[in-house]
Amino acid sequence: MKYSRVLTIAGSDSGGGAGIQADIKAISAMGCYASSAITAITVQNTIGVQAVHPVPLDILSGQIDAVLSDIGADAIKIGMLHSSDVVNLVADKIEQYNIRNVVLDPVMVSTSGHRLIEESAINTLIDRLLPLSRIITPNIPEAEILSGFKIESEENFDKVALQLSNNRSISVFLKAGHLSGELLVDYFYNAELDEIIKLESKRVKTKNTHGTGCTLSSALAAALAKGEDLSSAARSAKHYIEQAIISGANYTIGHGHGPVNHFWH
Secondary structure, three states: OOOOEEEEEEEEEEOOOOOHHHHHHHHHHHOOOOEEEEEEEEEOOOOOEEEEEOOOOHHHHHHHHHHHOOOOOOEEEEOOOOHHHHHHHHHHHHHHHHOOOOEOOOOEEEOOOEOHHHHHHHHHHHHHHHHHHOOOOOOHHHHHHHHHOOOOOOOHHHHHHHOOOOOOEEEEEEEOOOOOOOOEEEOOOEEOOOOOEEEEOOOOOOOOOEOOOHHHHHHHHHHHOOOOHHHHHHHHHHHHHHHHHHHHHOOOOOOOEEEOOOOOO
């Protein structure tokens, strides 16, 4: 018997709601084996991020080598990469190990508003890591930074998704959570079929939304690791995060934005 394996490369959240901790929960809940390479240690809880301590590059490189040379990975999820040096290192490793199923969550700002990436790293992310990704999962502020285009409403989603697809070579899961309204419509552009799928859900009234982006991208990576095609993986991840938000909506933990319920099923 063999596990479907997912390596998450991301920052650690001491509060357990986002980052590596959320990734491991989501990957496990989706029925896959989770391994990790930590890029940074954050001092963080439900209220916000108080400090970030980068992991030395040689230690990060060693973590990735240790996992991929022994355990391997059917998919990689990438989260918080705070500097150009880290972005370049991760891109080098993806090329070295020839990993195709790469899900990039371009984490830039935390739920509480803390900047998690250096300005100089954004262009490196665009130039080096986006082309190596099979799917990217930006929210609206991240999509605006990556595309340079202001998103006013859902009507802009088609244009932005196609712009971020790197000439229709990268699939884009564009998340609508920052828009207002009772109905949320995420757009998934499947680059391999050149089609856009609308994924609808009702807005859940809750403050427990910490780590939703990390959780969604990890669920996507897990679905790909299990062999699902792109559109099926997008639907599976959307269903998983929707149910995790609904199930965790009424819990109280901490004094700020609580987590979703990763193990809702």
